[in-house]
Amino acid sequence: MSPLTPSQALRNAIAAEAAAARFYETLASRSSDPEVRSFFETMVRVEAEHGREIEHLGSKIVGQVLPAFATTDASGVETLPAWKSAENLGFDEALHVAVMCEHQAAMHYADLAELFDGEVREFFRAVSASESQHGSMIEGVLRERIRTGQSTFTIGQVVRNLIEIERAAARFYGALAKRCLNPRAKSFLQGMVEVEELHAAQIEALGRDVETGEIPEHANLEVKDVEMPPSWPAPIHLRLETSLALALEAERRAGRYYRALSRCFSRQAADFLEHMAETEDDHARSIEDLLTRMRADA
Ligand SMILES: [Fe+2]
Ligand SMILES: [Fe+2]
Ligand SMILES: [Fe+2]
Known part of the structure; x- marks a missing residue:
């Protein structure tokens, strides 16, 4: 197996982000609760933006056009495929799914960073940190729901x-x-x-x-x-x-x-x-x- 090049890793990451946005989009379309729907819609925007950012900053680092296609299955990086067909998730459940996805992605990018050195390593570490940040943002919503007794997560x-x-x-x-x-x-x-x-x-x-x-x-x-x-x-x-x-x-x-x-x-x-x-x-x-x-x- 030929080693993963930085440009290919970037293309794979962009595909992973697109898959994450699609995953959240599917969950949004399967939710009738307006609060849950709007939460997932926010996540769609966050991930779409994330993908654009990786493409923009990443191509600058490698200084070349990225390969056209991903070489790995991107769908498992920032999604939980088992939840894809879930309908009408409650808000707490929705937060749980998203927290899991974000932390899973943070772990993935942190591991990926270790395959490289220099600027590319730093870049993927930063991507991992932004996934952790997405996770914290969701935790903040859950924390507030728990604090105010609105959450089913007692x-x-x-x-x-x-x-x-x-x-x-x-x-x-x-x-x-x-x-x-x-x-x-x-x-x-x-x-x-x-x-x-x-x-x-x-x-x-x-x-x-x-x-x-x-x-x-x-x-x-x-x-x-x-x-x-x-x-x-x-x-x-x-x-x-x-x-x-x-x-x-x-x-x-x-x-x-x-x-x-x-x-x-x-x-x-x-x-x-x-x-x-x-x-x-x-x-x-x-x-x-x-x-x-x-x-x-x-
Ligand atoms: Fe992401
Ligand atoms: Fe255990
Ligand atoms: Fe994320």
């Missing part, structure tokens, strides 16, 4: 959501392990099932110490995309390295999402969510260490 509801997120992650690793033929990868994935079940139990226990009010019986949103990669290939010949890379992405996603939520709450609830974010981050770090060691040995 801390009790969030505790329930987190428990279900962890259980879904355990099922995700379980399903991967079952299909996997490589014994080392299989045993790593089985270990991850136990880790996620433990997380769910931890959240249940810790959640009781936070003043949550009642913890509802069900999650109020689709939780399956939080602690797993949005679209994961599931070949039966999954190697250990691929399993580690999938798990690493899943853990980082969860960490970022929990941290985003922690910024939307205050005091004890915020501390609890931050603590859970750290747990996910620690986890991601140990997987990353393993992966680095493996790659160095190879």
Whole structure:
């Protein structure tokens, strides 16, 4: 595979931004609530503008005309394909989807930056920072809704959501392990099932110490995309390295999402969510260490 050139990376990023704008546009057209609709319409404008900015500033940096076509599937960078056909999302759900998309994009561009150096690296780091900023803007809306009691995301509801997120992650690793033929990868994935079940139990226990009010019986949103990669290939010949890379992405996603939520709450609830974010981050770090060691040995 030939290495990704800066100009091609820029073209791919522009395609990703266009895909993000289309994604938000679809969600806007599927919403009848005027507040939700106008929120998504704002996001369409933000992403369209973002794409133009990347094209304008990026072409200046590389000093040449960018390739005509993207070489990677851009649709997974700043969208959650599973939500594409959702209709009439509630405002909180809409905010959740957008927060996830923005943080996912921030992670993607931060990783992309590391493939380059100099000005190009700085550029993609800046793109990543602007995605984080989009995320913060949305968090601000959610925070205000929570503060004023308009949100369905009470801390009790969030505790329930987190428990279900962890259980879904355990099922995700379980399903991967079952299909996997490589014994080392299989045993790593089985270990991850136990880790996620433990997380769910931890959240249940810790959640009781936070003043949550009642913890509802069900999650109020689709939780399956939080602690797993949005679209994961599931070949039966999954190697250990691929399993580690999938798990690493899943853990980082969860960490970022929990941290985003922690910024939307205050005091004890915020501390609890931050603590859970750290747990996910620690986890991601140990997987990353393993992966680095493996790659160095190879
Ligand atoms: Fe973007
Ligand atoms: Fe964005
Ligand atoms: Fe977890």
